[in-house]
Amino acid sequence: MASGAASGGSANTDTYEEARSWLLLPAWVTLVALSLIPVLLMLVYSFLTKEFRGGVIWEFSLAAYDQFFFDRGLFGDDPATLEWTYITIFWRSIWQAGAATLLSLLIGFPTAYFIATRPETSRPIWVFLVTIPYWVNLLIRTVSMKFLLRDQGPLNDLLIGLGLIDSPLHMVNTNFAVQLGLFYSYLPFMVLPIYAAVERYNFALSEAAADLYASKWTTLRRVLLPSVKPGVIAGCILVFVPSLGAFLAPDLLGGAKNFMIGSLIEEQFKGNAGNWPFGAAASMILLTMVLIILMIFARQQARAEREV
Amino acid sequence: MKKLLSTAATASLLTIMAQTAQADGQVVVYHWFEYIPQELVDKFTAETGIEVVMDTFDSNEAMLASLKAGGMGTYDVSVPGDYMVQIMATEGLLDTIAEGELANKGNIAPEWLDVSYDPGRVHSIPYQWGSTSFMVDTATYDGDIDTTDILFNPPTELSGKINMLDSQGEVLAMAALHLGIPQCSQDREQLKALDAMLQKAKVHWASFNSDTAKEVLVSGDAAVGQIYDGFGAKARAERDTLKYAFPTQGYVVWMDNVVLLKDAPNRENALKFMDFLLEPENIAAVSNYARYGSGLKDVAEFLDPELATLPESNPPATAGAGAFIQVCDEATQAVYDQIWTNVKK
Numbered sequence: 001m002a003s004g005a006a007s008g009g010s011a012n013t014d015t016y017e018e019a020r021s022w023l024l025l026p027a028w029v030t031l032v033a034l035s036l037i038p039v040l041l042m043l044v045y046s047f048l049t050k051e052f053r054g055g056v057i058w059e060f061s062l063a064a065y066d067q068f069f070f071d072r073g074l075f076g077d078d079p080a081t082l083e084w085t086y087i088t089i090f091w092r093s094i095w096q097a098g099a100a101t102l103l104s105l106l107i108g109f110p111t112a113y114f115i116a117t118r119p120e121t122s123r124p125i126w127v128f129l130v131t132i133p134y135w136v137n138l139l140i141r142t143v144s145m146k147f148l149l150r151d152q153g154p155l156n157d158l159l160i161g162l163g164l165i166d167s168p169l170h171m172v173n174t175n176f177a178v179q180l181g182l183f184y185s186y187l188p189f190m191v192l193p194i195y196a197a198v199e200r201y202n203f204a205l206s207e208a209a210a211d212l213y214a215s216k217w218t219t220l221r222r223v224l225l226p227s228v229k230p231g232v233i234a235g236c237i238l239v240f241v242p243s244l245g246a247f248l249a250p251d252l253l254g255g256a257k258n259f260m261i262g263s264l265i266e267e268q269f270k271g272n273a274g275n276w277p278f279g280a281a282a283s284m285i286l287l288t289m290v291l292i293i294l295m296i297f298a299r300q301q302a303r304a305e306r307e308v
Numbered sequence: 309m310k311k312l313l314s315t316a317a318t319a320s321l322l323t324i325m326a327q328t329a330q331a332d333g334q335v336v337v338y339h340w341f342e343y344i345p346q347e348l349v350d351k352f353t354a355e356t357g358i359e360v361v362m363d364t365f366d367s368n369e370a371m372l373a374s375l376k377a378g379g380m381g382t383y384d385v386s387v388p389g390d391y392m393v394q395i396m397a398t399e400g401l402l403d404t405i406a407e408g409e410l411a412n413k414g415n416i417a418p419e420w421l422d423v424s425y426d427p428g429r430v431h432s433i434p435y436q437w438g439s440t441s442f443m444v445d446t447a448t449y450d451g452d453i454d455t456t457d458i459l460f461n462p463p464t465e466l467s468g469k470i471n472m473l474d475s476q477g478e479v480l481a482m483a484a485l486h487l488g489i490p491q492c493s494q495d496r497e498q499l500k501a502l503d504a505m506l507q508k509a510k511v512h513w514a515s516f517n518s519d520t521a522k523e524v525l526v527s528g529d530a531a532v533g534q535i536y537d538g539f540g541a542k543a544r545a546e547r548d549t550l551k552y553a554f555p556t557q558g559y560v561v562w563m564d565n566v567v568l569l570k571d572a573p574n575r576e577n578a579l580k581f582m583d584f585l586l587e588p589e590n591i592a593a594v595s596n597y598a599r600y601g602s603g604l605k606d607v608a609e610f611l612d613p614e615l616a617t618l619p620e621s622n623p624p625a626t627a628g629a630g631a632f633i634q635v636c637d638e639a640t641q642a643v644y645d646q647i648w649t650n651v652k653k
Contacts, residue, residue: 052638054376074503074646085653106322172529173515203453215632255515256474259652269377270370272476275644 025034039154039287045281054274059090064281076143086264086282090289093261095174096250097243100182101190104239107183108190115191116198123199130191138185142252146172149253173255181249182239198224229304231266234295261286323535334359334427338379338386339616340518340564341366343436345597346558352584358577365523366519367475374400381571384578390563391477391633392424393432402431403568409579412586420563420603424632433582435605436594437563438537439554439630440478440620448531454626456486456555458532460509471530474516476648478534478560481633483509485558492636493647499640503647510651525550537598537620545619554621558628563603 046064048056064295069081115126133141148155156168171177201224209219225232245264256263261282268279333356341364349360365371368389374388382400388396396402410433420434444453449465459482462470472479483506484491488554489498517524522543524530540552553559566585572578583590591602592610601621608616615621623630635646 052641053399054363054373060434072644074500075648076642084647096523150527152528196472251474251517252520256517257510257513257515257652259649269373272369272641272648274369275645 012214033113037131038191042283042287044278046277046284048277050277053270054276056276059279064275064277067278067283068285070106070132089259090261090285092258093244094289096178096182096247096260097240099179100186100243101236102242103183104190105178105236106186107186108235112194112231113198116201117203117224127192127195130158130188134188138248141291142181142248143182146177146253149177149180159299172253174259175254177253181253182246185246186239186242189242191236193231193234193238194228195231197228199229207226226304230301233301237294237297240293244290245286329647333357333383333441333577334361334382335574335581336363337568337581338363338371338375338383339364340364340387343387343598344593345593348590348593348597351590351593352581353606355584356577356580360581368477369475371394375569380569381573383569384572384652385566385581385597386567387435387564388432389633390565391421391635393565394568394635396567397426397431398416400614402569403569403570403572403575404430405568405582410583410586412515412583415586415588415604415606417603418603423563425436426565432565432567433472433586435564435566435585436538436598436600437561437592438600439623440473440482440534440560440562441540441553441555442532443543443550445525445527445528445531445547445549445553446551446614453553454555454624455553456482457555458553458555459534460486460505460531462512464486466532468514469531470513471515471517471521471524472513473521474518475536476644477583477633479506479651480644480647481560482534485555485560485628485631485643488557490635491631494637494640499643499647503650506647506651513637516652535557536600537618539619541618554627556626556628559623559630561630561632563632563637 031272046058047060047062049059049061049063051057067083068086069083070080071085072078072080091143112131115130116128121199147153150156151168151172152171155171156165159165159169160167205223205227206219209223210216214222245262245265247260250256250260250263252256259267265279265282265286267273267281268275334403337360339362344362349362353359363383365374368391371386371388372392372395375383375396376399379517393402413429413433416429416434420437421429423429426432442459444452445460448469449463451463458466459470459472462489480502482492482503483492485496487501487505489495489502493499493502514530515516515524521533521535522539525543526546530546535552537552540550544550544552568575568578568582585594586604588602588604588607589610591604593609594600595602595607595615596610596612599618599620601613623648
């Protein structure tokens with residue numbers, strides 16, 4: 001920017017300076033209208049009194065947060081103890097999302113590395129291939145996954161046909177199916193940022209490391225990984241965060257037997273409960289958790305940069 | 309050039325006129341998914357010139373939530389189930405149909421004219437009715453299926469192969485029938501028993517699916533599944549070992565109704581649409597498609613003859629009584645919500 005100003009002449013710069021605040025307007029409108037206002041609305045709703053069968057009464061209340069953290073028995077009049085129900089639901093979701101992220105990383109990193117090391121002309125084709133399945137609607141893909149996994153489905157038929165198993169593996173309505181579904185839903189979000197990072201990586205550094213007698217493993221760990229770490233972190237966040245709130249895969253592949261964060265919140269708005277403040281409170285707690293995780297990542301990255 | 313301009317002007321004028329005509333002549337319907345045959349919708353448009361704009365929902369509760377969250381004033385008519393008509397009327401979401409506004413009101417069968425959830429039919433007309441029970445794959449289990457034990461205390465060959473509807477109302481109503489306690493009971497001992505019974509029963513259940521209730525049975529993913537009778541008839545057509553149960557403890561009866569919404573933007577057209585659905589020939593087309601009963605007089609001659617003998621809509625003599633889902637008071641509903649959370653936690 002500074003060099004542009006020096007060479008461009010002052011009149012030109014002033015026009016840009018003047019226009020700059022206006023040019024930013026669409027971004028601000030989008031940010032405020034589509035992101036800030038809904039979140040603030042949710043924050044306000046979480047502190048209001050619930051109206052029977054959906055809706056809110058404009059009276060301040062902590063009932064939603066109380067319900068989240070304290071158990072008062074079936075009839076709501078026992079002495080309060082710590083409520084494990086919702087903590088368990090949150091923990092289950094975090095665990096599922098974490099497993100899906102790990103699976104995506106294990107498959108996504110080698111895939112991204114492979115694509116980035118192809119000749120420059122063929123790379124777009126590989127990226128294109130990664131994105132093709134994602135032209136199809138997520139619901140359709142999730143249902144198709146269920147068709148593949150079911151007891152009388154093609155995967156079991158194949159395994160039995162090959163003589164690897166005698167009776168069908170029961171995969172539908174298990175945690176494994178949910179993780180597989182989440183992994184499949186969000187894999188490109190892992191591949192693409194890592195690919196972008198590896199593509200920018202200067203492979204001369206790996207050669208230099210090899211010249212200095214570093215083993216391949218050491219080169220990967222001490223040279224390549226630190227350089228592409230921002231891409232890896234971006235990929236992990238992009239897979240983990242949507243997995244945390246997902247309810248399509250848990251409902252369709254997991255059989256909706258247990259609430260996940262997403263389905264718990266959905267039930268408060270679309271189910272019988274009709275408890276909007278509680279749904280809003282659960283969303284705020286989820287939002288806070290995600291923010292904390294992001295801040296930890298950001299701080300780590302800042303520290304790593306300072307060390308370099 | 310001049311000619312081109314005038315052509316363009318005429319064209320845009322025509323477009324504007326067409327759009328105005330369209331805006332005048334539409335009715336906006338909020339309907340269940342996979343329920344009304346498209347040919348019938350087209351017939352209505354052909355007869356009246358009114359365009360039908362349709363959005364769909366997959367549960368009564370989802371429909372209520374979307375109307376309360378700002379859907380009012382958008383839709384003209386909706387199709388709630390029995391208990392939901394009562395809830396919507398209490399919430400003030402329904403408009404009143406004055407006597408004489410519906411020319412075909414006389415076609416309603418006498419038993420559906422005055423119903424508990426809408427006394428005197430001031431907000432609604434019958435649409436379709438049927439039952440909710442469950443189906444069993446007789447290839448997996450050949451014992452007696454006409455008992456709620458199949459769902460809540462199943463024989464070992466069916467344990468872990470049961471799909472329940474993902475709907476608090478349907479599951480808890482059936483559970484109350486199983487225990488022989490009244491729905492929405494306020495008795496603490498009965499509510500505790502209901503909670504305890506469901507905790508034991510849920511270990512036998514494989515999944516909760518409403519949208520795919522038919523598909524899981526047809527594919528063999530589930531050997532037992534809660535299902536509506538018409539959906540059941542369609543499932544049996546695709547897998548003939550499936551059998552619909554009429555438990556001796558009783559089963560759930562429901563009726564969907566077309567209601568006139570408050571602040572309907574096209575009230576006149578909405579009434580025309582309701583009158584259209586009160587014609588025996590038209591409602592028979594819905595019954596023939598959806599395989600449910602109609603609630604009108606003189607429908608028989610238009611019905612697919614097979615419907616009269618459907619095992620899913622003809623309970624055997626041993627069947628218990630059919631019961632509508634009850635609307636609980638706020639305190640009991642809070643306990644029901646807690647019990648449901650316990651089932652799915």
